[in-house]
Amino acid sequence: MSGITSVMQDHHKLCDEDFAVAEEAAHKGDWAACAATYGKFRAELLAHFGVEEDTLFPAFEERTGMTGGPTQVMRHEHAQMRDLIGQMDAAMEQKNADGFGGAAETLLVMMQQHNMKEENILYPMIDQAIGQDGELSSRMAAGLAV
Amino acid sequence: MQPGLSFEQAPPISVPFRFFLTAPLFGMAAGLLLLWQGPAALASRWTGVALALTHLIAVGFMLQAMCGAMMQMLPVAAGANIWQPQRVTHLTHAGLTIGTLLLLAGFLSEQALFFRIAVPFMTVSLGAFALIVLVALFRTPAKGPTIIALRIAVFGLIVTISLGATLASAFGWQLALPLTEITHVHAAWGLGGWSLLLVAGVGYLVVPMFQLTPPYPQWFTRSFSVALFFLLAAWSITWLPLQRPDALQVALGSAAALLAVVFAVVTLRLQMQRRRKVTEPTLLFWRLAMACLVAAAAGVILQQLKPGEGEDYAGTPFLLGVLLMVGVFMPVISGMLYKIMPFLNWLHLQKIGKPGLVVPNMRQMIPEARMMMQFRLHLAALALLLAAVPLPLLVYPGALALIASCAWLEWNLVEATRNYARFSRELEERLAQEQVEPSPRPPSLGRG
Numbered sequence: 001m002s003g004i005t006s007v008m009q010d011h012h013k014l015c016d017e018d019f020a021v022a023e024e025a026a027h028k029g030d031w032a033a034c035a036a037t038y039g040k041f042r043a044e045l046l047a048h049f050g051v052e053e054d055t056l057f058p059a060f061e062e063r064t065g066m067t068g069g070p071t072q073v074m075r076h077e078h079a080q081m082r083d084l085i086g087q088m089d090a091a092m093e094q095k096n097a098d099g100f101g102g103a104a105e106t107l108l109v110m111m112q113q114h115n116m117k118e119e120n121i122l123y124p125m126i127d128q129a130i131g132q133d134g135e136l137s138s139r140m141a142a143g144l145a146v
Numbered sequence: 147m148q149p150g151l152s153f154e155q156a157p158p159i160s161v162p163f164r165f166f167l168t169a170p171l172f173g174m175a176a177g178l179l180l181l182w183q184g185p186a187a188l189a190s191r192w193t194g195v196a197l198a199l200t201h202l203i204a205v206g207f208m209l210q211a212m213c214g215a216m217m218q219m220l221p222v223a224a225g226a227n228i229w230q231p232q233r234v235t236h237l238t239h240a241g242l243t244i245g246t247l248l249l250l251a252g253f254l255s256e257q258a259l260f261f262r263i264a265v266p267f268m269t270v271s272l273g274a275f276a277l278i279v280l281v282a283l284f285r286t287p288a289k290g291p292t293i294i295a296l297r298i299a300v301f302g303l304i305v306t307i308s309l310g311a312t313l314a315s316a317f318g319w320q321l322a323l324p325l326t327e328i329t330h331v332h333a334a335w336g337l338g339g340w341s342l343l344l345v346a347g348v349g350y351l352v353v354p355m356f357q358l359t360p361p362y363p364q365w366f367t368r369s370f371s372v373a374l375f376f377l378l379a380a381w382s383i384t385w386l387p388l389q390r391p392d393a394l395q396v397a398l399g400s401a402a403a404l405l406a407v408v409f410a411v412v413t414l415r416l417q418m419q420r421r422r423k424v425t426e427p428t429l430l431f432w433r434l435a436m437a438c439l440v441a442a443a444a445g446v447i448l449q450q451l452k453p454g455e456g457e458d459y460a461g462t463p464f465l466l467g468v469l470l471m472v473g474v475f476m477p478v479i480s481g482m483l484y485k486i487m488p489f490l491n492w493l494h495l496q497k498i499g500k501p502g503l504v505v506p507n508m509r510q511m512i513p514e515a516r517m518m519m520q521f522r523l524h525l526a527a528l529a530l531l532l533a534a535v536p537l538p539l540l541v542y543p544g545a546l547a548l549i550a551s552c553a554w555l556e557w558n559l560v561e562a563t564r565n566y567a568r569f570s571r572e573l574e575e576r577l578a579q580e581q582v583e584p585s586p587r588p589p590s591l592g593r594g
Contacts, residue, residue: 016358017421024423080496087504101424102509108422109489109508112355113223120290 003127051143165214172206173552180545185538191463198253226286241271261318291367295347302339427517431481438473
């Protein structure tokens with residue numbers, strides 16, 4: 001797929017990659033390594049949410065007039081995932097491997113089913129509604145660069 | 147709203163949970179029956195005891211858990227809404243629970259009356275479930291290999307139910323029917339056409355999701371379910387002349403078994419390529435299941451290549467039955483329950499809370515160490531029951547281990563249910579307190 005959202009799909013993969021490294025470090029009790037990779041993952045994930053909420057979703061809502069639909073569900077799930085990130089932050093601070101692992105596991109399932117819905121349903125809708133938009137693409141790329 | 151985007155269509159938590167909490171009880175019952183009968187259970191696959199054991203696991207444990215998972219999964223993962231979910235739940239759960247007991251009583255007592263009751267009762271309840279689910283699966287706008295696999299799987303369930311009802315009618319009303327042939331076809335559709343395709347369809351979604359593996363290759367997902375369906379259908383037709391297995395039948399049966407091996411190998415390969423390095427119970431259960439699937443399929447092929455050999459000896463059927471049910475499907479189901487129940491708990495607790503109010507996470511629902519303990523018990527049960535084929539006395543410790551594994555599973559699932567109740571109470575209390583005296587909320591996370 002080469003639509004405007006392909007960059008978002010690739011970014012999902014990047015987040016997955018860094019999630020896995022951070023989770024493994026916490027599991028091993030290597031908190032220094034975890035702090036580095038978790039910090040990277042955290043920044044990427046929040047940047048991803050930010051690009052969607054501030055740039056991509058509004059553009060889609062503006063073109064289609066669909067403001068209360070799928071984008072609202074996605075925003076709600078972002079809020080749930082931010083809560084889990086909050087739990088992971090706290091566990092990280094206390095070097096609590098159980099707490100970190102539990103919140104990470106929950107975030108993983110939540111994140112994967114969320115990505116699946118975006119990639120299978122919402123992104124194709126967005127691609128169809130927006131088509132190509134160079135200005136929007138560059139704003140998205142700038143937002144994702146952390 | 148687009149279907150499949152929201153969890154709002156998910157049924158109340160009690161809908162799937164009642165199925166999940168019932169399933170291990172029948173697993174324990176199977177272990178108890180095996181313990182009571184001892185090596186006699188291995189005498190022949192056609193004894194009432196052997197048939198009772200098979201159905202305690204296949205219907206009591208497997209189908210029970212699978213129906214519960216379908217009720218939960220279809221609206222959420224497949225965008226397929228089930229008509230009258232509450233009523234369908236009551237009917238299906240009763241059909242499965244009472245139906246398993248009726249079959250158990252019928253096989254053990256050999257009284258026709260039980261089958262005469264079981265036939266209309268199970269045909270109506272399970273048949274209605276299968277038809278309603280099939281309609282939902284054809285009406286969903288969602289597409290993809292999972293939907294196709296699930297449609298064929300439910301069709302396979304309908305074939306299984308129809309043939310099962312035919313067999314039970316033959317017992318109930320002394321009909322002269324070719325029982326052996328129908329039983330082979332009934333079992334193949336139940337284990338292959340329904341159970342394996344359900345596992346595959348769900349696996350396409352959850353294997354990449356839980357372990358961060360690459361997706362299943364398209365060449366595989368495009369062809370697997372359709373190919374297995376046609377092979378099974380063609381194989382079933384070769385039974386019609388009611389003769390000894392001929393070359394075509396052996397070829398078709400072996401090809402179907404080979405397909406199962408391909409599924410297992412593809413799944414194991416994906417899991418080896420997983421980006422998530424943490425090893426957790428669900429991964430272990432899946433790996434065990436896929437390894438047993440390879441072994442069982444090899445056994446099926448060998449058995450077909452040597453038709454007639456040891457036909458009356460129950461060793462081979464017992465071995466294959468243990469491999470498929472205790473080795474493949476019970477582990478996959480346990481592994482899935484350990485993800486589904488904690489995640490559903492968390493998801494439903496989210497609805498009570500509000501942003502900033504910390505909801506306990508998945509691992510606080512069932513401690514991981516206790517899932518691992520059940521995995522070890524199950525592994526022991528499997529090893530002992532397989533070893534009981536050459537050493538029949540091992541059936542006693544094998545049965546004990548099976549009871550222990552199912553009891554442990556039940557304990558873990560009850561714990562998850564009790565934790566759900568406890569956490570929802572605690573969350574509601576905290577919410578009520580906050581309304582009386584608003585406390586400073588934890589700092590919310592900035593966006594981006």
